[in-house]
Amino acid sequence: MEPGGGARRALGRLLEAVLGSRSEANGVFDILAALQADSPEEIQDAIRICSRLFGALLERGELFVGRLPPEDAVMTGSQGATHKYKVWMRHRYHSCCNRLGELLAHPSFQVQELALSTLMKFVQLEGTHPLEKPKWEGHYLFPRELFKLVVEGLLSLEEDRALLLSQLHSSLEYDDLRYHAMQAATGALARVTDGRAEVPLPFWNNTFTLLSAISLPRQEGRTPNFYVRHKEPSDKWKVAHLKEHRKAFQVMWLSFLKHKLPISLYKKVLVIMHEAILPHLAQPALMTDFLTSAYDVGGAISLLALNGLFILIHKHNLEYPDFYRKLYSLLEPSVFHVKYRARFFHLADLFLSSSHLPAYLVAAFAKRLSRLALTAPPEALLMVLPFICNLLRRHPACRVLVHRPQGPELDSDPYDPGEPDPAGSHALESSLWELQALQKHYHPAVAKAAGVINQALNVPEASIAPLLELTPYEVFEQDLNKKVPEPVPLEFLPATGLLGQPSDLCAQHFSLS
Numbered sequence: 001m002e003p004g005g006g007a008r009r010a011l012g013r014l015l016e017a018v019l020g021s022r023s024e025a026n027g028v029f030d031i032l033a034a035l036q037a038d039s040p041e042e043i044q045d046a047i048r049i050c051s052r053l054f055g056a057l058l059e060r061g062e063l064f065v066g067r068l069p070p071e072d073a074v075m076t077g078s079q080g081a082t083h084k085y086k087v088w089m090r091h092r093y094h095s096c097c098n099r100l101g102e103l104l105a106h107p108s109f110q111v112q113e114l115a116l117s118t119l120m121k122f123v124q125l126e127g128t129h130p131l132e133k134p135k136w137e138g139h140y141l142f143p144r145e146l147f148k149l150v151v152e153g154l155l156s157l158e159e160d161r162a163l164l165l166s167q168l169h170s171s172l173e174y175d176d177l178r179y180h181a182m183q184a185a186t187g188a189l190a191r192v193t194d195g196r197a198e199v200p201l202p203f204w205n206n207t208f209t210l211l212s213a214i215s216l217p218r219q220e221g222r223t224p225n226f227y228v229r230h231k232e233p234s235d236k237w238k239v240a241h242l243k244e245h246r247k248a249f250q251v252m253w254l255s256f257l258k259h260k261l262p263i264s265l266y267k268k269v270l271v272i273m274h275e276a277i278l279p280h281l282a283q284p285a286l287m288t289d290f291l292t293s294a295y296d297v298g299g300a301i302s303l304l305a306l307n308g309l310f311i312l313i314h315k316h317n318l319e320y321p322d323f324y325r326k327l328y329s330l331l332e333p334s335v336f337h338v339k340y341r342a343r344f345f346h347l348a349d350l351f352l353s354s355s356h357l358p359a360y361l362v363a364a365f366a367k368r369l370s371r372l373a374l375t376a377p378p379e380a381l382l383m384v385l386p387f388i389c390n391l392l393r394r395h396p397a398c399r400v401l402v403h404r405p406q407g408p409e410l411d412s413d414p415y416d417p418g419e420p421d422p423a424g425s426h427a428l429e430s431s432l433w434e435l436q437a438l439q440k441h442y443h444p445a446v447a448k449a450a451g452v453i454n455q456a457l458n459v460p461e462a463s464i465a466p467l468l469e470l471t472p473y474e475v476f477e478q479d480l481n482k483k484v485p486e487p488v489p490l491e492f493l494p495a496t497g498l499l500g501q502p503s504d505l506c507a508q509h510f511s512l513s
Helices: 005-020 027-034 040-060 069-075 081-103 110-130 142-152 162-173 175-192 201-213 241-259 263-280 284-297 299-315 323-329 341-351 359-373 378-394 396-401 433-438 443-453 474-482 507-511
Strands: none
Touching: 005 027, 027 040, 027 081, 027 175, 040 081, 040 110, 069 081, 081 110, 110 142, 142 162, 142 201, 162 175, 162 201, 162 284, 175 201, 175 323, 175 378, 201 241, 201 263, 241 284, 263 284, 263 299, 263 323, 284 299, 284 396, 299 323, 299 341, 299 443, 323 341, 323 359, 341 378, 359 378, 359 396, 359 433, 378 396, 378 443, 378 474, 433 443
């Protein structure tokens, strides 16, 4: 006999008895008690039996419908036996759901997964067979409290629930589940953060995992896709309209972002802001404060905020008077080494593409990048040198930086690299002598790229897109794959010692042959 086989059969007999006769209803206590077992296998067996039991009772209409009265008052009252049975069994169903919510935190993932799928089955069945009375004909009914129990169980304060939340991800494609998930998440945020000095990190991570999994449809007017089946869906229901989803989506994200989040979460939010959040908001301009605050933080946070600001500036008419001054301050040596280098230079290229920018501003960016190029790695130089040349092509007034015959040298350069304001940097009075110096770079590809400024700059711009994510490995591979036209004669002299002396200490103890 397999382990637990006897207990499983006993539960099966209890299930048949409870469903077969109301006189055997007390058997439900033994079924619920099995949910408290120590063995994960026994708990899973009990969950499956509960799923079959209460699923059948919901479909048969044997649970009390309406505001659930206290059990003691009904049992001692004068109501009929059928009424008492339905109230009593509804309380047992309530206890079962609460226990399943607790099992979402069970050490066994198999138990967690089965508890979640069972609760979601109950959500669907309870939606089809409501346990509350409609206020009027056609009133929209959804088991909000039960689904709220599911969402709050997933937003644990103690443990990471990312794997379990991924099981819910596919269900969020349904309009009704998505809408109520957003409302439940907003409510959970208010409840957990109310009066709490410090919110545990797992809660923030779980909440972000849920929020970032919610994606809205792009267009209004499509047929709603409901998880809970309704006989006669109505277009008067809020859940059926994308406009209402956008409002709930906006409230949810604003309630999340108004709190002081860990730096790691700020980065994750900013990475998805331009694609997964801003396009779905009812009023994207409400993200202005968050994005401008992030832009002022500095470092990688500022780089990541650029995407969102770009959308607000170009599509929603955001005015940011100090935007270019802040963008200029982000040009530091670390910009060539950060993880988001490609994204930053792609956006910087877009922001500096306007022909209406003043010459002093463009000159300041070109000069700042040229100065930083002196210490940049080859893979960054192969991208930034065409970037600088493109700036000069777009803005002919800045070509004086190249065509100044008596350009200043390092000791007399009027450019002030420590000036935070591009207008006060005196870049337009300087020259790009740094690019001339890079023409002597040890890497031939860099020297060739720097030599472009010696040619006419009226040719079309060079695309920097293929160079944005160039890595040291790719540069090394390119060098290895170069074909040498003719063999190069080499002479090799074997070492006889560390310092050239055949009798030194290293030669005595280590073979250099």
